[in-house]
Amino acid sequence: AQQSATVANPVPGSSPDLLPHFLVEPEDVYIVKNKPVLLVCKATPATQIFFKCNGEWVRQVDHVIERSTDGSSGLPSMEVRINVSRQQVEKVFGLEEFWCQCVAWSSSGTTKSQKAYIRIAYLRKNFEQEPLAKEVSLEQGIVLPCRPPEGIPPAEVEWLRNEDLVDPSMDPNVYITREHSLVVRQARLADTANYTCVAKNIVARRRSASAAVIVYVNGGWSTWTEWSVCSASCGRGWQKRSRSCTNPAPLNGGAFCEGQNVQKTACATLCPVDGSWSPWSKWSACGLDCTHWRSRECSDPAPRNGGEECQGADLDTRNCTSDLCVHTASGPEDVALYVGLIAVAVCLLLLLLVLILVYCRKKEGLDSDVADSSILTSGFQPVSIKPSKADSPHLLTIQPDLSTTTTTYQGSLCPRQDGPSPKFQLTNGHLLSPLGSGRHTLHHSSPTSDAEDFVSRLSTQNYFRSLPRGTSNMAYGTFNFLGGRLMIPNTGISLLIPPDAIPRGKIYEIYLTLHKPEDVRLPLAGCQTLLSPIVSCGPPGVLLTRPVILTMDHCGEPSPESWSLRLKKQSCEGSWEDVLHLGEEAPSHLYYCQLEAGACYVFTEQLGRFALVGEALSVAAAKRLKLLLFAPVACTSLEYNIRVYCLHDTHDALKEVVQLEKQLGGQLIQEPRVLHFKDSYHNLRLSIHDVPSSLWKSKLLVSYQEIPFYHIWNGTQQYLHCTFTLERVSPSTSDLACKVWVWQVEGDGQSFNVNFNITKDTRFAELLVLESEGGVPALVGPSAFKIPFLIRQKIITSLDPPCSRGADWRTLAQKLHLDSHLSFFASKPSPTAMILNLWEARHFPNGNLSQLAAAVAGLGQPDAGLFTVSEAEC
Numbered sequence: 001a002q003q004s005a006t007v008a009n010p011v012p013g014s015s016p017d018l019l020p021h022f023l024v025e026p027e028d029v030y031i032v033k034n035k036p037v038l039l040v041c042k043a044t045p046a047t048q049i050f051f052k053c054n055g056e057w058v059r060q061v062d063h064v065i066e067r068s069t070d071g072s073s074g075l076p077s078m079e080v081r082i083n084v085s086r087q088q089v090e091k092v093f094g095l096e097e098f099w100c101q102c103v104a105w106s107s108s109g110t111t112k113s114q115k116a117y118i119r120i121a122y123l124r125k126n127f128e129q130e131p132l133a134k135e136v137s138l139e140q141g142i143v144l145p146c147r148p149p150e151g152i153p154p155a156e157v158e159w160l161r162n163e164d165l166v167d168p169s170m171d172p173n174v175y176i177t178r179e180h181s182l183v184v185r186q187a188r189l190a191d192t193a194n195y196t197c198v199a200k201n202i203v204a205r206r207r208s209a210s211a212a213v214i215v216y217v218n219g220g221w222s223t224w225t226e227w228s229v230c231s232a233s234c235g236r237g238w239q240k241r242s243r244s245c246t247n248p249a250p251l252n253g254g255a256f257c258e259g260q261n262v263q264k265t266a267c268a269t270l271c272p273v274d275g276s277w278s279p280w281s282k283w284s285a286c287g288l289d290c291t292h293w294r295s296r297e298c299s300d301p302a303p304r305n306g307g308e309e310c311q312g313a314d315l316d317t318r319n320c321t322s323d324l325c326v327h328t329a330s331g332p333e334d335v336a337l338y339v340g341l342i343a344v345a346v347c348l349l350l351l352l353l354v355l356i357l358v359y360c361r362k363k364e365g366l367d368s369d370v371a372d373s374s375i376l377t378s379g380f381q382p383v384s385i386k387p388s389k390a391d392s393p394h395l396l397t398i399q400p401d402l403s404t405t406t407t408t409y410q411g412s413l414c415p416r417q418d419g420p421s422p423k424f425q426l427t428n429g430h431l432l433s434p435l436g437s438g439r440h441t442l443h444h445s446s447p448t449s450d451a452e453d454f455v456s457r458l459s460t461q462n463y464f465r466s467l468p469r470g471t472s473n474m475a476y477g478t479f480n481f482l483g484g485r486l487m488i489p490n491t492g493i494s495l496l497i498p499p500d501a502i503p504r505g506k507i508y509e510i511y512l513t514l515h516k517p518e519d520v521r522l523p524l525a526g527c528q529t530l531l532s533p534i535v536s537c538g539p540p541g542v543l544l545t546r547p548v549i550l551t552m553d554h555c556g557e558p559s560p561e562s563w564s565l566r567l568k569k570q571s572c573e574g575s576w577e578d579v580l581h582l583g584e585e586a587p588s589h590l591y592y593c594q595l596e597a598g599a600c601y602v603f604t605e606q607l608g609r610f611a612l613v614g615e616a617l618s619v620a621a622a623k624r625l626k627l628l629l630f631a632p633v634a635c636t637s638l639e640y641n642i643r644v645y646c647l648h649d650t651h652d653a654l655k656e657v658v659q660l661e662k663q664l665g666g667q668l669i670q671e672p673r674v675l676h677f678k679d680s681y682h683n684l685r686l687s688i689h690d691v692p693s694s695l696w697k698s699k700l701l702v703s704y705q706e707i708p709f710y711h712i713w714n715g716t717q718q719y720l721h722c723t724f725t726l727e728r729v730s731p732s733t734s735d736l737a738c739k740v741w742v743w744q745v746e747g748d749g750q751s752f753n754v755n756f757n758i759t760k761d762t763r764f765a766e767l768l769v770l771e772s773e774g775g776v777p778a779l780v781g782p783s784a785f786k787i788p789f790l791i792r793q794k795i796i797t798s799l800d801p802p803c804s805r806g807a808d809w810r811t812l813a814q815k816l817h818l819d820s821h822l823s824f825f826a827s828k829p830s831p832t833a834m835i836l837n838l839w840e841a842r843h844f845p846n847g848n849l850s851q852l853a854a855a856v857a858g859l860g861q862p863d864a865g866l867f868t869v870s871e872a873e874c
Helices: 086-091 332-368 449-459 651-664 709-714 789-799 809-815 819-826 831-843 849-857
Strands: 007-010 021-024 029-032 037-044 048-053 064-069 076-084 098-106 109-112 116-123 134-137 142-144 156-161 174-176 182-184 193-200 205-207 211-216 235-242 262-269 291-295 315-319 383-387 396-400 474-479 484-488 493-497 506-515 528-530 534-538 548-553 563-570 576-581 591-595 599-604 609-616 622-632 639-648 666-668 673-678 684-689 696-698 705-707 721-728 735-744 749-757 778-780
Touching (some): 076 098, 474 778, 493 506, 528 709, 548 609, 548 831, 591 819, 599 609, 622 651, 622 749, 639 651, 705 721, 809 849
Antiparallel strands (some): 037 076, 048 098, 142 182, 156 193, 174 182, 193 205, 193 211, 474 506, 484 778, 493 548, 506 534, 622 673, 684 705, 684 735, 696 721
């Protein structure tokens, strides 16, 4: 309260020491309910003393005065008391504060005391802000806001946990802010309780509604057990290991562990082989001791892998003269006999060696004169090469001569890996109908009734029963050694089949399919997340002589420090295997991947079902989410829904939502935004603000909506979105202005400023018009490539051989910024062909041939002018 200094008014000629001074001055006081308050004042020396309130003297009859003598100075003193009622204060309420002041007189003058302010105390019933119930994970921070009711004097705030007082001095994990919010630095299981905010002053004590705080624990996997013993004691079997969701176990509604609790793997145990005797050898000559012998070995088969040794003796000795042999000493005639026998044996041995040498010389001469001319002509088919006309869009047109005997691949789609023969067997299967005899024409395929027939034929095979029955997410075509390209429009998914990838003389009917995640069960362990669509190309098992390139989008922010990326492939048995760990590729590997900001290019010599999976190595790992706002094109009721989609930033996910919204009659109302969603276990929150209350009313009952972290991070759930329902105050309302916020807790966020007319504003509709991507999903032969075939062959022939001046394929890779893949290119028979194939996959159909020509011409080759191409020449 404002304090005024004591004021003295001396009488002229008097001593200032005899002026009154106050021993007791009136104090500020609050009126509680209807009880009057007492003001006391005492001064010495004083002959008179009175109160003045708000500038007016209090009536003398309202004073209670006591006169006495000050014991220390012996001067007269006076004490006065008055009562101030609530009615007196309320008379001046709203004009100014009610105050009273004491005035004392003596013979020397007057003195005024400080002002004492009298206020009416109160405390409202309703809290301005009450704490709300929360569910938080273990070790996450908790903030419970509380704004107490208005009151005089201001209310003091304290917190109760299950009716027990929260004392921050006893618990360093808890503190109360100046704004009265209760903050728990790191949530513990013991912090699960009902929290109540209590406000009190001299008038009353108020309690807020209790807020239930639940601290949940998400489950965590224990370590894997050791692999079990192989189920088969001999041959192929299975072994497994397990883990449990107990590290920690989920508590209070926490999420159960993601992934599998059991892993199985194939194992093979070597079967023990018992030893067996070989046949006995012939009997030896009769010895001097009248015995001969024979032997055998334990080698038919020899014991291995712990098998038992042969039983019995390996040497058999018998008497060779029926016990009639007489042992006599050797005389001189026996010695001569033995010497003669030895001489004869030596001569026979020398003669045998001479005969062998003569035979070998004749054999070598015969072989040098014999050659198999079939090796000069085998593997080639006649090809007709004709230059195009001047107005032809392609420099080279090659039509294959298929009048010779050719075969269509019709073998087993999933060859056995443990079969006895490593050769690729072609059998007359029933998957694809055989081609008729005579000349065949390669054609562009389109999703017509032929496509439906093709899908139905594929679906009869076990491996293809999970293929989609529709054709909107599928492309197929018939290809030979000229190669071609398959594309699924508006998905960013394509398959490039380079020239000579299919063996000459073979014709394959190849398909490319996009799967919905819910149709294909892709097991994800631990923190793994799906970053790309699940794509099938096939049929699997066909023989390819060069890698094809599968292109698909991904939504990861690639960083070696933040991600561990793996390419998964589904086997014919249905299990998923890691076939490639990006960053650890071996040059001679069957698979290779070029990873770019929004797409990956997979080199593979085996067709099948693929997906790109990432595992976060740190909380900095992020996925790109595309945020889309849709609303109805026509609004026929008072309610109006705004749908906010949170998708993977890939073309296929966008295509699915656009098609869904067309069916729902929706339109895009804001330009799409990209949000980086981190592996921080925090949920995604969405809220709507600044809705004009005079025109619209929000029907949202909470301040924000949430999409759980695992629903987004898992990557297998489609169409994740939240809906905000607004209600028009009047049917004539058509203008809507508001803000939509989307943010990850403690992470990235985006805001949309919505301002449009719901009846006629369509300015964002053109942003999501689906492109045709060339109009056809399959291109066969030279039309599938930007680089003319003849010029491609010249580039390959010129750059494949090493050049001392560095003007070879390595320099071309550096110019095209592909020098990080030199070891992979070098492992292939034609490194230049691999580089050009990758260029085709990355730049079709809008690639700039002039830039490629400039890169080739800048290599310094003597005949580099041959490689200069232009759009007109193509």
